[in-house]
Amino acid sequence: MEVILARSAGFCYGVRRAVELAETAAQDGNVYLLGHITHNDYVIRRLEELGATTVFKAEDVPQGATVLIRAHGEPDEVYEVLAQQGCTVLDATCPNVVRIHNIVRHAEEQGRIPIVVGERNHPEIIGIIGSTRTGLAVDGWSELEEKLQNNPDLKGKALTFVCQTTAIREVWEKTVENAKKVCTSAEFFDTICGATSKRQSEAVELAKRCDAMIVIGDPKSSNTRRLAQLCQASCPLVVRTERGNEFTGEEFQHVRTLGITAGASTPEWIIKEVYNKMSDEIMEIEQSFAEMLEESFKTLNNGDKVTGTVVAITPTEVQVELGIKYPGYIPLSELSDDPNAKVEDLVKVGDEVEAQVVQVSDRDCMVKLSKKRLDAAKNWETVENAVESKEVLDGYITEENKGGLVASVKGIRVFIPASQSGKPRGADLSDMVKTHVQLRITEVNRARRRVVGSIRAVQAEARAAAAAEVWANIEVGKHYTGTVKSLTSYGAFVDIGGVDGMVHISELSWSRIKNPAEVVSVGDTVDVYVISFDPEKKKISLGMKDHSQEPWTVFTSQYSVGDVAPVRIVKLMTFGAFAEIVPGVDGLIHISQIADHRIDKPGDVLAEGETVDAKIIAIDNDNKKVSLSIRALLEDAPAQQEEEPVEEEAPVEE
Numbered sequence: 001m002e003v004i005l006a007r008s009a010g011f012c013y014g015v016r017r018a019v020e021l022a023e024t025a026a027q028d029g030n031v032y033l034l035g036h037i038t039h040n041d042y043v044i045r046r047l048e049e050l051g052a053t054t055v056f057k058a059e060d061v062p063q064g065a066t067v068l069i070r071a072h073g074e075p076d077e078v079y080e081v082l083a084q085q086g087c088t089v090l091d092a093t094c095p096n097v098v099r100i101h102n103i104v105r106h107a108e109e110q111g112r113i114p115i116v117v118g119e120r121n122h123p124e125i126i127g128i129i130g131s132t133r134t135g136l137a138v139d140g141w142s143e144l145e146e147k148l149q150n151n152p153d154l155k156g157k158a159l160t161f162v163c164q165t166t167a168i169r170e171v172w173e174k175t176v177e178n179a180k181k182v183c184t185s186a187e188f189f190d191t192i193c194g195a196t197s198k199r200q201s202e203a204v205e206l207a208k209r210c211d212a213m214i215v216i217g218d219p220k221s222s223n224t225r226r227l228a229q230l231c232q233a234s235c236p237l238v239v240r241t242e243r244g245n246e247f248t249g250e251e252f253q254h255v256r257t258l259g260i261t262a263g264a265s266t267p268e269w270i271i272k273e274v275y276n277k278m279s280d281e282i283m284e285i286e287q288s289f290a291e292m293l294e295e296s297f298k299t300l301n302n303g304d305k306v307t308g309t310v311v312a313i314t315p316t317e318v319q320v321e322l323g324i325k326y327p328g329y330i331p332l333s334e335l336s337d338d339p340n341a342k343v344e345d346l347v348k349v350g351d352e353v354e355a356q357v358v359q360v361s362d363r364d365c366m367v368k369l370s371k372k373r374l375d376a377a378k379n380w381e382t383v384e385n386a387v388e389s390k391e392v393l394d395g396y397i398t399e400e401n402k403g404g405l406v407a408s409v410k411g412i413r414v415f416i417p418a419s420q421s422g423k424p425r426g427a428d429l430s431d432m433v434k435t436h437v438q439l440r441i442t443e444v445n446r447a448r449r450r451v452v453g454s455i456r457a458v459q460a461e462a463r464a465a466a467a468a469e470v471w472a473n474i475e476v477g478k479h480y481t482g483t484v485k486s487l488t489s490y491g492a493f494v495d496i497g498g499v500d501g502m503v504h505i506s507e508l509s510w511s512r513i514k515n516p517a518e519v520v521s522v523g524d525t526v527d528v529y530v531i532s533f534d535p536e537k538k539k540i541s542l543g544m545k546d547h548s549q550e551p552w553t554v555f556t557s558q559y560s561v562g563d564v565a566p567v568r569i570v571k572l573m574t575f576g577a578f579a580e581i582v583p584g585v586d587g588l589i590h591i592s593q594i595a596d597h598r599i600d601k602p603g604d605v606l607a608e609g610e611t612v613d614a615k616i617i618a619i620d621n622d623n624k625k626v627s628l629s630i631r632a633l634l635e636d637a638p639a640q641q642e643e644e645p646v647e648e649e650a651p652v653e654e
Contacts, residue, residue, distance in 0.1 A: 012264035014071035014094030072123035075130020107160035118164025207235035210259035217263030224263030334370035337411035379410035420454035466498030501540035510584030551584025587626035
C-alpha cells in the first residue's frame with residue numbers, strides 16, 4: 001500500500017506559535033491559558049504537565065499572573081479585565097485574526113456595520129464580535145438572508161463583510177455572491193487563512209487520487225471536521241481519527257493508495273505516528289519529518305529583500321503586510337541587534353519596513369522575516385565603504401580589552417587600538433566604556449569579520465579644523481573658553497579649540513604664586529584672553545588675570561593710611577618682609593617695623609604664608625608702594641590701655 005501524506009498537514013502557524021509560547025512560559029514559571037490553546041487533548045495535557053493552568057474566564061486568572069491569549073483571540077473586554085487585575089499578557093493571537101480585528105474596528109470608525117461569516121459560537125468569532133459594538137455574526141447566506149428580510153433597512157446601510165479564518169470557501173463565496181445582489185453599500189474582505197484554503201484544496205486533490213483517506217484531528221476541531229467533509233465528497237472511504245490507536249489495519253486491507261491529512265490542531269508527532277503505522281514500508285528518508293511537512297513551492301526565496309507595512313505588534317513579533325497572499329512576521333529576536341532596544345522605539349503600526357526573507361512556509365502561508373539580518377548586510381556595506389570615503393561613523397564603546405577598546409558600530413564589532421583611542425599613551429581607558437564616540441574605519445576584512453577603527457583620526461581632523469578656525473580669527477584681547485592641557489614650572493598650556501596657548505605664571509593670578517598648580521589643574525575649564533600671538537611660529541600668549549579688577553584700584557578703594565589690614569606674608573628678606581594686602585598688591589614691613597624690640601632677622605618673628613594684622617603707615621601712589629607696620633600696633637596697645645578709665649569702687653554702706 002502506498003501512503004501519501006498531504007504537504008499541508010498539522011499545526012498551522014498560529015497554533016504552533018501559541019503552543020511554543022505556552023511551552024516557554026510554562027518552563028519559565030506558572031502561566032495561565034485562557035481557554036483550550038488548541039483542540040487537542042494531548043497537547044493540552046502536555047502543557048499542563050509543564051505547569052500551565054487552563055482557565056476559561058479572565059476573572060479566574062489570579063491578580064498579577066501571567067496569562068496567554070490563544071491564537072483565536074479574545075474580545076476587548078477580556079483585555080480590560082486582565083489589565084485591571086495587573087496581569088502580564090502573552091498575546092498569541094494569530095496575525096490573520098489580528099487583521100480581521102483591525103478591519104472591523106476600522107469599519108466601525110467609518111460608520112460601517114461589520115458582518116462576520118462563520119460559526120457564531122467559535123472562540124474566534126466571539127473574539128471578533130467582541131471587538132465591535134455593532135457587529136453581526138452569520139453562518140452563511142441563509143442566515144444573512146433571514147436577517148435582511150427581518151430588517152430591510154440593513155440592505156442600504158454601509159456593511160463590511162469578513163469571514164472566519166477557517167471558514168469553508170464555498171460558504172463564503174456563496175454569501176458574497178448573494179450579498180452583492182441585495183446590499184447596496186457593502187465591501188468584502190476575504191479573510192480565510194491562506195493556510196486553511198491550501199490545506200483544504202490539497203486534501204481534496206489528494207482524496208481524488210486515493211482509495212481511502214485518513215483525517216487526523218480532535219473531534220472538537222472544526223477545521224478537522226471540514227477536512228473530512230471535503231474529502232468525503234471525492235473519496236469512497238474517509239476515516240477520522242484522533243491518534244490512530246483504533247486502527248487494526250483491516251479497514252484498509254484492499255486499499256492500494258492511502259492519503260493522510262490532518263487538522264490545524266494536530267501536532268506533528270501524532271501525524272508521524274499515524275503515518276508510520278499505516279506505511280507498508282517505512283523507508284529512511286533523508287529529510288526529517290518536519291522538513292517533509294514544510295516542503296512546498298515558494299512564493300519567495302530565502303534571502304530575498306522585501307518591503308512591507310507593519311500591521312500589528314505583539315509581545316513576540318512584528319506582523320507585516322507584504323502585499324502578497326502570505327503575511328509576514330518578524331520575531332523580536334530578528335528585529336534588532338541591540339539587546340536594550342525597545343520594540344516601540346524601533347517600529348510602529350503603519351511604518352514601512354525593509355526585511356530579509358528567512359523562511360517561507362507554504363504550509364502555514366506565512367513568511368518569516370528578519371530586519372536585523374538585512375540591516376547587518378547594509379551595515380557591512382556602510383562600514384566597508386567608509387574606509388575609502390573616510391566617512392565618520394558613530395560608535396558605542398562596549399568593552400575595554402588588553403589592546404584597546406571594542407566599539408559597536410551599526411551592530412558590527414570594531415576594534416580600536418589603544419594608540420587610536422585619542423587618549424595619551426598609558427592612560428586609563430575604562431572611563432570610555434559605555435560612551436558614544438565618533439570614529440573612522442581604517443581596516444575591514446569581512447571574511448574574518450575583522451574591523452579596525454580610529455577615534456584619534458577623527459579627533460586630529462576636528463582639532464586641525466578647529467585650529468584653522470582659531471588662526472583665521474585670532475586677535476589680541478579676544479577671549480576664549482579653554483581646557484588646561486598641561487602644567488610646567490613657568491605656566492600652563494591651555495587648549496582654546498585645536499590650538500594650545502601659554503599662560504605664563506605671572507598671568508595666572510594677581511596673587512604672588514610659586515607654582516601654577518596653586519591656581520589651575522589639568523582638565524580645568526578656564527576663561528583666557530590673547531595677549532600676543534605669532535602665526536609663523538604658531539605661538540600664542542594668553543592671560544587669565546581679570547583686568548577689570550586692577551589690584552591697585554581695588555586696594556586704594558578699600559584702604560587708606562592708618563587702616564589696619566589682615567596681610568599674608570609672601571616673602572622674607574634680610575631687610576624685612578613682603579605681605580599681600582589684596583591680590584596683586586604687596587606691602588613692605590621693614591625689619592624695624594616687625595616688632596617693638598630689636599630682632600636679628602624677620603624669620604625670628606614671621607613665617608611665609610602666615611597671616612597677621614598690620615597698620616598701613618604710608619602709600620606711594622606714583623610708584624604703587626605701601627609701607628606696613630606691626631610695631632605700630634604693638635605700641636598703640638599700651639596707650640589704649642592707659643586711656644581706658646578705671647571704674648571707682650562703690651562706697652560700702654555702713
